[in-house]
Amino acid sequence: MTGVLLPLLSFFFAASIVSLGWADMLIIVIYFLLVLGIGYYLMHFTKTGDDFFLAGRKMTMWIAGLAFISANLGSLELMGWAASAYQYGILATHWYWIGAIPAMLFLGIIMMPFYYISKTHSVPGYLKLRYGESSRMLAAISFALMTVLMSGVNMFAMALVMKVVIGWDINVSIWVSSITVMVYVVLGGLLSAIFNEVLQFMLIWFGALLVPIIGLVEVGGWSGMVAKIHQNFPAGDYTHLWSTLGHFKDNPMGIQWIGIVFGLGFVVSFGYWTTDFLVVQRVLSAKDLRSAKMAPIIGSAFKMMVPFIVILPGLLGLAVMPGLVGQNQAAMTGAQSYNEILPLMMARYLGPGLLGLGVTALIAGFMSGMAGNVTAFSTVWTYDIYKPLHLAATKREVADAHYVKVGRWATFIGVVISIGTAYLVQSAASIMDYVQALFSFFIAPLFGTVILGMLWKRATASGGFWGLLAGTASSIGMWIWVRIDPSALRIIAGSPDAKAMAEDMYRGLWSWVICVVVTIIVSYSTQPKAEAELVGLVRGCTDLPSEGHLPLVKRPIFWAGLILVAFIILQIIFW
Amino acid sequence: MADEKLKSDSRATDSPERISIWFFIGAVLLVYGIIILIASIPGVSSPEGAQHVMLADLHAGIWWGALLIVLGAVYVAIFRPGRKKD
Numbered sequence: 001m002t003g004v005l006l007p008l009l010s011f012f013f014a015a016s017i018v019s020l021g022w023a024d025m026l027i028i029v030i031y032f033l034l035v036l037g038i039g040y041y042l043m044h045f046t047k048t049g050d051d052f053f054l055a056g057r058k059m060t061m062w063i064a065g066l067a068f069i070s071a072n073l074g075s076l077e078l079m080g081w082a083a084s085a086y087q088y089g090i091l092a093t094h095w096y097w098i099g100a101i102p103a104m105l106f107l108g109i110i111m112m113p114f115y116y117i118s119k120t121h122s123v124p125g126y127l128k129l130r131y132g133e134s135s136r137m138l139a140a141i142s143f144a145l146m147t148v149l150m151s152g153v154n155m156f157a158m159a160l161v162m163k164v165v166i167g168w169d170i171n172v173s174i175w176v177s178s179i180t181v182m183v184y185v186v187l188g189g190l191l192s193a194i195f196n197e198v199l200q201f202m203l204i205w206f207g208a209l210l211v212p213i214i215g216l217v218e219v220g221g222w223s224g225m226v227a228k229i230h231q232n233f234p235a236g237d238y239t240h241l242w243s244t245l246g247h248f249k250d251n252p253m254g255i256q257w258i259g260i261v262f263g264l265g266f267v268v269s270f271g272y273w274t275t276d277f278l279v280v281q282r283v284l285s286a287k288d289l290r291s292a293k294m295a296p297i298i299g300s301a302f303k304m305m306v307p308f309i310v311i312l313p314g315l316l317g318l319a320v321m322p323g324l325v326g327q328n329q330a331a332m333t334g335a336q337s338y339n340e341i342l343p344l345m346m347a348r349y350l351g352p353g354l355l356g357l358g359v360t361a362l363i364a365g366f367m368s369g370m371a372g373n374v375t376a377f378s379t380v381w382t383y384d385i386y387k388p389l390h391l392a393a394t395k396r397e398v399a400d401a402h403y404v405k406v407g408r409w410a411t412f413i414g415v416v417i418s419i420g421t422a423y424l425v426q427s428a429a430s431i432m433d434y435v436q437a438l439f440s441f442f443i444a445p446l447f448g449t450v451i452l453g454m455l456w457k458r459a460t461a462s463g464g465f466w467g468l469l470a471g472t473a474s475s476i477g478m479w480i481w482v483r484i485d486p487s488a489l490r491i492i493a494g495s496p497d498a499k500a501m502a503e504d505m506y507r508g509l510w511s512w513v514i515c516v517v518v519t520i521i522v523s524y525s526t527q528p529k530a531e532a533e534l535v536g537l538v539r540g541c542t543d544l545p546s547e548g549h550l551p552l553v554k555r556p557i558f559w560a561g562l563i564l565v566a567f568i569i570l571q572i573i574f575w
Numbered sequence: 576m577a578d579e580k581l582k583s584d585s586r587a588t589d590s591p592e593r594i595s596i597w598f599f600i601g602a603v604l605l606v607y608g609i610i611i612l613i614a615s616i617p618g619v620s621s622p623e624g625a626q627h628v629m630l631a632d633l634h635a636g637i638w639w640g641a642l643l644i645v646l647g648a649v650y651v652a653i654f655r656p657g658r659k660k661d
Binding site: 021022023026027030031034038041045063195198199202203206210214217218347348349350351352353354356357 | 593594596599600603604606607610611612613614615618627628629630631633635636639640643
């Protein structure tokens with residue numbers, strides 16, 4: 001069998017960082033066949049709109065929680081943060097801990113009851129119920145557009161990674177991966193995406209876990225690694241999480257604690273984890289409210305452990321492979337780039353078969369991320385854009401099966417647009433920066449709009465719409481300002497020493513503040529909804545089911561408390 | 576204990592005819608474990624075959640492959656289709 005397989009697959013492979021053998025290729029082929037097989041199998045269980053768009057709302061807390069975290073754990077996330085750990089040291093861990101854990105717990109305990117009880121299909125759908133059609137449309141169109149463009153950008157970046165790492169032709173990479181994702185999502189909808197995300201999550205862990213384990217053996221444990229890093233880089237501090245954040249100049253990232261705590265830890269993180277439908281959709285698939293509350297809490301426990309397979313390989317790279325350079329310098333000098341630190345570490349430690357599993361982990365990461373984008377796009381397009389427009393045009397309701405059909409077509413078209421974006425980015429790389437920036441414009445203000453809507457019953461429809469619009473417009477305005485005049489960053493971030501990394505944090509913080517202030521001002525000058533209309537949507541107007549009758553170990557708040565304690569202990573250990 | 580938790584959750588929600596996701600995961604871990612174990616055996620008798628890998632003498636492929644086989648077999652056994660439910 002391998003006699004046929006090797007020449008067939010080697011056709012697609014050229015010179016690369018890693019060299020794959022028969023076992024590695026067999027593992028990759030089995031992976032592709034399995035995800036397609038799961039999609040085909042689950043097609044028979046996907047009949048209604050709820051099945052296709054919300055996996056029938058039957059997922060257990062474990063499945064919803066793992067899918068929630070897996071949809072975020074794309075391969076660019078794996079590769080990118082391992083590279084950031086090499087570049088900035090342990091500071092990159094902030095994006096996994098303070099930049100995720102508090103927000104995920106907040107989603108589970110505070111926000112999930114309103115998303116779940118309102119029976120919304122999506123985050124824009126919640127805005128429709130709370131604020132009205134205009135806010136829903138603004139959020140839905142921006143989300144749908146950005147999601148599908150981001151999917152294409154990620155696709156191209158992933159294809160580039162595959163070319164460098166395993167020598168896979170860019171076109172083959174784009175088409176094979178995206179068609180695979182499209183087939184299993186079209187067949188089984190969110191159910192298929194979620195099943196595959198859980199599978200992909202396990203493969204990511206089993207494929208990447210050996211790298212830090214063997215790496216720590218090589219360097220003599222954590223203390224040995226720290227000693228080697230200090231020896232290799234005596235001028236910088238790469239191993240402390242908080243103690244170097246007193247001033248922009250004291251750390252390699254050029255940021256200080258206010259930006260990390262309020263910009264990343266509050267606005268950007270809460271914006272992403274509580275309002276980005278890509279991740280929230282997984283939780284909405286839970287079978288009951290307790291499962292929906294537990295899913296983000298379970299996800300947060302795993303998220304807290306992800307630095308072990310992502311950040312630690314980057315730090316180990318600083319210890320055992322000093323001298324890697326940035327992408328531009330690598331292109332000019334031919335030296336190796338730290339952007340490839342994760343596959344370089346895989347090639348260093350993983351033998352036959354294990355290397356295939358490691359590469360499969362990268363591919364699985366890409367596909368779970370893409371499926372997340374595509375299913376979220378399909379749902380928002382169908383329920384929040386197509387359905388209201390169709391209703392307005394025809395003035396009649398149509399059968400549920402019609403929307404399932406539209407959802408399948410939306411999946412197909414979403415993938416086609418993603419592929420188109422991938423090729424567009426290939427011919428004009430700067431588009432990638434613009435698309436990524438575009439996505440960030442909407443996240444922070446959307447969090448302001450949603451959180452005020454859930455917690456403040458005085459917020460009005462006009463307040464919600466104008467706040468969201470003002471927050472988004474100000475975010476775009478600040479971004480353009482810094483592009484035209486780079487010195488504006490010192491005004492936005494409050495210091496001439498601020499670096500690019502600080503820009504997103506502070507821009508998010510300011511746009512959130514502007515959104516909240518405008519929402520409050522406009523709300524006080526317009527008529528609020530009657531309280532009866534806010535039942536199930538706003539805290540204070542909604543009777544939430546009591547958990548008092550449950551034993552302690554079954555209460556979400558108990559587990560959230562435990563995760564929070566573990567989170568605080570980790571901050572102290574790595575201070 | 577975690578297995579018990581997963582098992583009860585899975586039974587509570589998966590319709591009787593639908594195969595549990597944990598069965599698929601168990602099956603793929605089992606198959607991958609076998610492949611990795613077989614691919615790593617030559618490295619035990621002739622370590623020079625894996626010289627490009629650091630710490631090849633740890634024989635990570637052997638014990639990682641074995642671990643995957645054990646975990647995969649346990650999951651397949653617990654979540655196999657048609658297993659009589661309690």
